[in-house]
Amino acid sequence: MNEARRPDVAMDTIVSLARRRGFIFPGSEIYGGLANTWDYGPLGAELKRNIKNAWWEFFVQGRDDIVGIDGNIILHPRVWEASGHVQEFNDPLIDCRNCGSRYRADTLIEDKLGQQAEGMPLGEMTELIRSSNIACPFCGQRDWTEVRQFNLMFQTTLGPVETSGTKVFLRPETAQAIFLDYRAVMQSSRTKIPFGIAQIGKAFRNEITPGNFIFRLLEFEIMEIEYFIRESEAPETFEDWLTQIGAFFDSIGLRRENIRTREHEGKELSHYSKRTVDYEYRFPFGWRELCGLAYRGDYDLSRHSEFSGVDLSYFEQQTGERFMPHVIEPALGVDRILLVTLLDAYDEEEAADINGKPYTRVVLRLHPRIAPYQVAVLPLMKKPELVAKASEVQAMLRKTFSVEYDETQSIGRRYRRQDEIGTPFCVTIDYESLDDQAVTVRERETMAQVRVPIAEIADVISDKIASWS
Numbered sequence: 001m002n003e004a005r006r007p008d009v010a011m012d013t014i015v016s017l018a019r020r021r022g023f024i025f026p027g028s029e030i031y032g033g034l035a036n037t038w039d040y041g042p043l044g045a046e047l048k049r050n051i052k053n054a055w056w057e058f059f060v061q062g063r064d065d066i067v068g069i070d071g072n073i074i075l076h077p078r079v080w081e082a083s084g085h086v087q088e089f090n091d092p093l094i095d096c097r098n099c100g101s102r103y104r105a106d107t108l109i110e111d112k113l114g115q116q117a118e119g120m121p122l123g124e125m126t127e128l129i130r131s132s133n134i135a136c137p138f139c140g141q142r143d144w145t146e147v148r149q150f151n152l153m154f155q156t157t158l159g160p161v162e163t164s165g166t167k168v169f170l171r172p173e174t175a176q177a178i179f180l181d182y183r184a185v186m187q188s189s190r191t192k193i194p195f196g197i198a199q200i201g202k203a204f205r206n207e208i209t210p211g212n213f214i215f216r217l218l219e220f221e222i223m224e225i226e227y228f229i230r231e232s233e234a235p236e237t238f239e240d241w242l243t244q245i246g247a248f249f250d251s252i253g254l255r256r257e258n259i260r261t262r263e264h265e266g267k268e269l270s271h272y273s274k275r276t277v278d279y280e281y282r283f284p285f286g287w288r289e290l291c292g293l294a295y296r297g298d299y300d301l302s303r304h305s306e307f308s309g310v311d312l313s314y315f316e317q318q319t320g321e322r323f324m325p326h327v328i329e330p331a332l333g334v335d336r337i338l339l340v341t342l343l344d345a346y347d348e349e350e351a352a353d354i355n356g357k358p359y360t361r362v363v364l365r366l367h368p369r370i371a372p373y374q375v376a377v378l379p380l381m382k383k384p385e386l387v388a389k390a391s392e393v394q395a396m397l398r399k400t401f402s403v404e405y406d407e408t409q410s411i412g413r414r415y416r417r418q419d420e421i422g423t424p425f426c427v428t429i430d431y432e433s434l435d436d437q438a439v440t441v442r443e444r445e446t447m448a449q450v451r452v453p454i455a456e457i458a459d460v461i462s463d464k465i466a467s468w469s
């Protein structure tokens, strides 16, 4: 785990670094932007891919009991009736009659009165907002509608004619395709309970109050596992999964002191959940959900059996028993994890440049497993003989690492850029390299520089990554 201390970083600092260095851009920027949409730029796309790969390697490729699928975003419309999302996947909405602003009523209460309101009956929320004289945060008036339910699923129509087409939903969670494919997975891959099915993919939610950069989005990605067990195994498996999620966080360098767990109270539980524990992170705007672990019981398989008419119970050959499996579900938001990797990694320190001049060094202390580039190859100057040698070194290192090549600007500025984008190692080729076939390897963490024979760079860097703590 990364032991470095960061200053209490402001969200604006991360948003501006992400824009400046090409991690994350505002969506549809040249059209004036589209609120709460963001695009991942070249570095963000690498970081995101590395996080997803790390998760997939940790939970799917690294184990015998979990297999992956890649299911559809658009599913049969009955799926969402069976899953309970048509009925239950709602947030409480309140409108200001004066200016038309819309708010999530429970969030409004929490923000204005500091009182937990998730799960509170709608009438009670209306009464509380009115009796506490809460003003509209936008126009300051107190002319509220009643609180009503708002379904978060995006709808669209299949087929060319909107009026006669089939109404379908963009999935609000990836879990359902796993339940639909559970039987086919068992038949095709000879899996036996306990086992899990994993999926990474986009989900869509028409959030009433999106925001806080990429924390709450309309379109985001989830990494999710449905782990099928016997009911009697649930308590032990749940605890085990809590530990495993923590181990995954460690493997990508998240810092535990900014993370805690929180058990959901009864009224907060999703309609499908018997028990939920969130991992929360200390964001600049307070402790908020990072990811969740839910015990879904046999809710989904039973409902899909009922609605589809296909028996999804499990037959255990050894014991001759037939039963409906229960499910433990770890669900991690990719975008939220990515935001946390940036917040956790951001650091500033006083340093001296190569001429001894002091400056504030901005450094992203990303774990090498997820850093957009693991190595930067830098010829000391843009001279043909150095560039040729650097290209050779780059081609060699590319076989093992993700490598960036940079020959622009002074070496000092190039080091600063690599620090700011979180590249753990810089390899510099100078005139001596042409004679001694060695290069300077600079480490991001300490700025220490060592001379390494070209033939040994890959091993030296691999060893350092393998023993990274």
Ligand code: GAP
Residues within 6 Å of the ligand: 172, 173, 174, 175, 205, 207, 214, 215, 216, 217, 218, 219, 220, 221, 222, 224, 289, 290, 291, 292, 329, 331, 332, 333, 334, 335, 336
């Ligand atoms: N299948 C369970 C499920 O979807 P969830 O807690 O609603 O559970 C899983 O979502 C994770 O997805 C959350 O813990 C969070 O990391 C992320 N997430 C949820 N809503 C999000 C949103 N609007 N924007 C970005 N990430 C979101």
